[in-house]
Amino acid sequence: KQEVTQIPAALSVPEGENLVLNCSFTDSAIYNLQWFRQDPGKGLTSLLLIQSSQREQTSGRLNASLDKSSGRSTLYIAASQPGDSATYLCAVNSSYKLIFGSGTRLLVRP
């Protein structure tokens, strides 16, 4: 059974810092992995989608990597800003549905 873990559960950093969010999964047989952002009381916004054949994807200040063999993905946020404060979730697709991690709650302090 696929399990997805995100560590840490919460993170507080000063503005301008580069940071890494971690996502690990137990079954390496995945189709893809997706990173989302969720603001309080809102839905999820898709950030990056990495197919199983890819190693990384980039969008602006965000870079996501995927290492299937070790069951890990990282989301790198460069030059963090207060507006980046949100909960970040990763989700693994290993069948017809996504398995979500519990998220990392990020606070970027001005």
Next chain:
Amino acid sequence: DVKVTQSSRYLVKRTGEKVFLECVQDMDHENMFWYRQDPGLGLRLIYFSYDVKMKEKGDIPEGYSVSREKKERFSLILESASTNQTSMYLCASSTHLWNTGELFFGEGSRLTVL
């Protein structure tokens, strides 16, 4: 841009009422999903649909039903609402099912059952 619209952002209902949650997507996606999100439990899949009039149970279908009469619209129905169905409900759509493409979510519907 893909848009997934959930008609009701906040609802307050009484125990035993029938509740309809509506979701519409404007990108001609084949697949649509209903999740609920609860603190400490994360997102859990209730039902999904890969075509008009088709539906499949997710992980927690008990107490819910769905309807997909048109491709763009996917409704979640609570036949007799109970307090343990108080939750945030999230609708999503995507283009590919078996190798699921990018998943797009609506803004969510926060339901309180008294």
